[in-house]
Amino acid sequence: MMIGVMHGPNLGRLGRRQPEIYGRTSLSDVEADLRATFPEVEFQFFQSNHEGALIDTLESWRDQGIRDVVMNPGALTHQSYALRDAIEGLELRVVEVHLSNIYRREPFRAHSIIAPVVVGQISGLGVMGYHLAVRYLIASSGAV
Ligand code: DQA
Numbered sequence: 001m002m003i004g005v006m007h008g009p010n011l012g013r014l015g016r017r018q019p020e021i022y023g024r025t026s027l028s029d030v031e032a033d034l035r036a037t038f039p040e041v042e043f044q045f046f047q048s049n050h051e052g053a054l055i056d057t058l059e060s061w062r063d064q065g066i067r068d069v070v071m072n073p074g075a076l077t078h079q080s081y082a083l084r085d086a087i088e089g090l091e092l093r094v095v096e097v098h099l100s101n102i103y104r105r106e107p108f109r110a111h112s113i114i115a116p117v118v119v120g121q122i123s124g125l126g127v128m129g130y131h132l133a134v135r136y137l138i139a140s141s142g143a144v
Pocket of ligand 1: 009076099100
């Protein structure tokens with residue numbers, strides 16, 4: 001089974017960026033952890049600060065047969081219609097993950113533009129959210 005794990009803007013500095021909000025685990029720790037916990041999964045990881053690069057990668061993953069994606073779009077969650085259209089148009093099975101609870105923070109974070117086109121959302125559980133999202137995608141693989 002193949003799963004893409006995608007991170008949007010500013011998440012490349014995870015572990016160093018506002019650790020009181022996002023924690024001290026780095027992105028490479030998250031990736032190593034997922035590979036170790038789910039050896040049966042063939043992971044692709046991608047982080048970019050650029051919306052277009054994220055969409056190009058989703059298209060390329062789809063062409064490689066990857067439909068299942070764990071995605072933390074960062075602030076693009078709240079502003080990117082293009083990302084939303086890509087998820088919908090490529091018929092991806094996305095679990096949206098946020099390290100922080102986006103409903104307990106500034107009001108602009110409480111609205112996710114991509115939420116209506118994802119399978120589900122995990123918000124506020126820190127890096128454990130990625131594990132739970134992968135577990136869900138494995139458990140429900142084969143589902144529509
Ligand atoms: C985030 C929440 C977003 O509002 C923010 O812009 C991020 C990270 C999270 O993981 O909690 O970059 O997606």
